[in-house]
Amino acid sequence: MARSSFIRQASAEIASDARVAEPAGSAEFAEAVLAGLAATPRSIPSRFLYDETGSALFEEITRLDEYYPTRTEIALLRAHGDEIARCVAEVDTLVEFGSGSSRKTRLLIEALDGLETYVPIDVSETFLAEAAEGLEADFDGLTVTPVVGDFTEPRDLEGVRADRPLGFFSGSTIGNLSHAEARRFLENAAELLGAEGSFLIGVDLQKSLDILIPAYDDPDGVTAAFSLNLLARINRELDGDFDTDRFAHRALYNAREGRIEIYLESLADQTVHVLGQRFTFAEGERIHTENSHKYTVEGFRGLASEAGWKPARVWTDEADLFSLHLLQAA
Template identity: 80%
Template sequence: MARTLSMSRASLPHADSDVAEAVRKAAEPTLAVHAAEFAKAVLDGLADRPRHIPSRFLYDEAGSALFEEITKLDEYYPTRTEIALLRSYGAEIAGCVGPVETLVEFGSGSSRKTRLLIEALDGLDTYVPIDVSGSFLAEAAEGLEAEFEDLTVRPVVGDFTKPRDLKGIEADEPLGFFSGSTIGNLTHEEATDFLENATRLLGPGSTFLIGVDLQKSLDVLIPAYDDAQGVTASFSLNLLARINRELDGDFDTDRFAHRALYNPREGRIEIYLESLANQTVHVLGERFDFAKGERIHTENSHKYSIQGFQDLARRGGWEPARVWTDEAALFSLHLLRAA
């Protein structure tokens, strides 16, 4: 039987609930390491040619909130399409997975889509969200423990792309979940490494449900990454504002622009921040000169064919089991089994 929602609002945790406090304590050492990594990545990336900053640093608290706004835009089809797939096929997915006690989610964010999966799964008692944003993780964990009265939430604050283990968490043949086509942000080599690491983390007999964005026409694709309201531009420019806040930077965000371009050879959207003038900026005392039109590469979003992603999954140690797509073939959910 699928899990049912607990609708009692009286059970909502308050601000200093155990789960929130656990997330805060877990985040403290991780955030210190993350801050050092951020500083190194920015200094190294701005000194390099072409300039680049890894996309994971887009998701501080402000960036995570802006991305949640992006997912609600009319132009941004991935979130609503994936949600529709989970609503339509949740019971079928659960039937293919079978009874599972532990759900491990990579890059959980606000866990909106996770609720649909939790409702459908049979036998679930533990949810392990892994995310770099401690504040979003705490909020999501509190909400899920309030809604699902028999569910234990064990948050892990950290970079889900890096090797780790599940110390202290008993997870016998868990189900992994990686939504939002976040795997598309990784290069093919990085995606293969991530899948191999997930194989080791989840272990033999595990299953993995991954949301994957599909190849499509540019008239649908480009607006999803450059919306008319400019929310995506604000999300990109927040990276420069974050550098100013955290790394003593002096970027003038009005003198940079968000650019979303399609690279047909690589089959991906590429996101850049483009300098609108010849200018000089400083970060942690270091000087960086920008020419007008010079860009900082901040993100990739690969688009796959069904077969292309299944080939990638096999290289990462997973055997494709099932795939579900919407009628317009915009998005796909892939169920994989550990090879």
């Protein structure tokens, strides 16, 4: 099956409860794509992977056998939820950065006795509204106060009273940030959560490439469809003429930086057009779309300490694939 056909078929077959991201403003998307394609090397920010089709495809990725992070983190939350709750006794407010999988959020809310308020921070107003409605219906006495915005930027809790807040940042999303960006994010979170705050973060660990590479380039091609959907989105929204069958998804490991790097690689010499502008690709030329940094336990604890946190506890699975870090205000 052609890659473009796979994208259409896969997106149509995905369950309707998959997360749908709020569409980025067309001007913002256009500006980022035109600038990224004109740059050397070419690069488009990873946040634009998550339109409706991309978000649905990513939800499908989380269910793949090869993609260990989601199921491993869920297993850690199930196994250690009560212990986490004891470590953060009397938490009254849960602040989630990125407002990720509701499966993980619900496990944590269930474990936190006495929780009064849930504050999800996300750019998607639609997703936040749906999450608020569902959680308030399922958890008696829980007040959900959504905050619309970029969770990586400095902010306050906009009038929410939180005497003992717990931050939650799941899915190893922190791995998408450079080390400098991750440190700034941790510093911002420390200021937001305050002197009585604590922070629970999912962090993916370094591991052998025979496990790591298939997680980002599965044999069924779902990850490739997710990646190539960015080009299909450009075609749909920005009058592009990318032939997605003439590009390939590439997942490469950069040992020096300790990260997976995702690219779209041209399979031939070719010319494409976006919003009337012409871009020429040589065979083998790539568009960078995403990084995913992998940490050691001590490496991440060191980064957290530099950002003003005191590492408290860490939980890992038996195979040391993934970790949950509990940080306390220093």
